Amino acid sequence: MQYWTFNNEAAAAGAAGRLQRNAADLSWHDGTAARNVVSDTATQTLTGKTLTTPTIGSFTNSAHNHQNAAGGGLVGLTLAGSSTVEGTTATGADADIVSVTLTNTIAVGTPFIILASLRKTTGAAAASSVGLKLNTTVVKPTTAFTSTGNSAQQGMVLYVIGSWDGTNYTFPEFGMAGTDGQAMVFLNTNGTAIPNATITTVVIRGNSGSAAITMGVKNVYIYSLATS
Secondary structure, three states: OOOOOOOOOOOOHHHOOOEEEEOOEEEEEOOOOEEEOOOOOOOOOOOOOOOOOOOOOOOOOOOOOOOOHHHOOOOOEEEEEEEOOOEEEOOOOOEEEEEEEEEEEEOOOOOEEEEEEEEEOOOOOOOOEEEEEEOOEEEEEEEEOOOOOOOOEEEEEEEEEOEOOOOOEOOOOEEEEEEOOEEEEEOOOOOOOOOOOOEEEEEEEEEOOOOOOOEEEEEEEEEEEOOO
C-alpha cells in the first residue's frame, strides 16, 4: 500500500488531491494546505457551510427562542414577561394583585397584548373587577368582569395595546374580560393615557367587590408584537 505524506504548513502543489491520516482526522490536501475531510458519522464542527434543503432529524440540540435572528428569527410574538403564581385580594377595594417585571422590556410604540386568568369565590352578592397599571400609571380603572351572583366564577382578561405612528401609544386601548358566569364584556375606555415610555412593569389590579369575596389573578402573560 502506498502512503502519501505532505507538510500541512506549506503549499505543495504536487500534493493536491492526496489524502493523509493524521491522528483521528483524515485530511485532504488542496495544494495549499491540508483540509479535514467531513465524515457522515463523526462529531465535527463545520464552519462556512451552506445547507440547501436539508432534512433535520431532530431539533434537540438546536436551542432557539425566536426572539432574534440568532435564535431562529422573529415569529411575530415575543414573551416580554410572565407570572404563573396566583395573587389574591379580599378587601373590597382597588388593589395591585399581580406585578410582572418584564424580562424583555417593550420599547415605546411597540404593540403588545396582556392575558391573565381570573377568579372569584362565593361570599357575597357582588361583582369582582379587573384593572391595569403600566409602569406606575393606572391606565384602566377596575371594571366588573363577573356577575353579582353569590357564586364562584372563573374567566380571563385580554388587553390589546397598539400605536398610531410607532412612537406613541393609542388611547384608548382595547380590553375585554368575562367568566363562566358572565359573557365577555368590553372594558370601559376611561382611564389615564398610556405612558409614552418603555414598558418595564405590568400590574393586574382588581377589586373583589366585598371583603367576603376573594378575587384571584394568575397565569399573566405579556407578549410584544413584531412590527416588521
